[in-house]
Amino acid sequence: xxxxxxxxxxxxxxxxxxxxxxxxxxxxxxxxxxxxxxxxxxxxxxxxxxxxxxxxxxxxxxxxxxxxxxxxxxxxxxxxxxxxxxxxxxxxxxxxxxxxxxxxxxxxxxxxxxxxxxxxxxxxxxxxxxxxxxxxxxxxxxxxxxxxxxxxxxxxxxxxxxxxxxxxxxxxxxxxxxxxxxxxxxxxx
DNA sequence: CATGGGATTGACT
DNA sequence: GTCAATCCCATGC
Numbered sequence: 673x674x675x676x677x678x679x680x681x682x683x684x685x686x687x688x689x690x691x692x693x694x695x696x697x698x699x700x701x702x703x704x705x706x707x708x709x710x711x712x713x714x715x716x717x718x719x720x721x722x723x724x725x726x727x728x729x730x731x732x733x734x735x736x737x738x739x740x741x742x743x744x745x746x747x748x749x750x751x752x753x754x755x756x757x758x759x760x761x762x763x764x765x766x767x768x769x770x771x772x773x774x775x776x777x778x779x780x781x782x783x784x785x786x787x788x789x790x791x792x793x794x795x796x797x798x799x800x801x802x803x804x805x806x807x808x809x810x811x812x813x814x815x816x817x818x819x820x821x822x823x824x825x826x827x828x829x830x831x832x833x834x835x836x837x838x839x840x841x842x843x844x845x846x847x848x849x850x851x852x853x854x855x856x857x858x859x860x861x
Numbered sequence: 862c863a864t865g866g867g868a869t870t871g872a873c874t
Numbered sequence: 875g876t877c878a879a880t881c882c883c884a885t886g887c
Contacts (some may be wrong), residue, residue, distance in 0.1 A: 707868070715868070725883060742869050743880030747867085762868055794869050804882095837868055857869095 682708045682752040691825035695817045696800040700781035701766030701790050705851040707835045712756030714840040718758025729758040736797050736816050738807040745794030748805050766790035767855040775799035792857040817840040831860035
C-alpha cells in the first residue's frame, strides 16, 4: 500500500479498502465491510472538533485510530484525508485468511464457525488481538498492517448501503460490503 | 467533579 | 425480540 492511498477522500478509501488485507501477528483477513466517517457529519467522533480523543483522527493519514466502544470493544479505523481533516474508515468485517486457530481461541468459539470469527468490528479486533495499544500505529509498518488486494480480490463486487449502529446521519450511504459475502456483520440490503 | 452516551456483542425471552 | 456489561471522554454545573 502506498502512503498516498489514505490521503484521499474518505469515501474513495472506504471503497478501495474492500478486498485489502489486515494483518496483526500471524492472523490476517480480507476486508469485506467498511464504513466512512468524516468530521462534516455528526456520526463521526471528529464532529466535535479537536479533543484529546480525536487528535488521531485529525492527524496524518495512514495511521490506525483504535478506540473503545460501549466500554467493551476495541474498534479499528484507518485515518484518511489531509492532516487537519478528521476522517477515517471503520473496518467492520473480515474474511479470515491466516491464523484461524488463534482467532478461534481468542474468540472462544470453534474454528468451524469461521463465518463468525470476524463478522463485526469488535469481533475482528478480538480475533486479531488488536487493542487500544495499537492506536496511532502506522498501518504501512505495523504492528497492524493493511496491504493491497491479493490475487482473486482485484475486482471485488461491492454493494453500498447505510451505516450500522449509529443514531445520527443515518441516511448517508457510506457503508461498503463485498456483495454476497458470508462474512459480513449484517447482510447488505 | 458528576453525569450520560455510545461506530457492540452475547446471553436470554 | 430485549438487555446488561463496562469505560473513555465530552459536556455542563
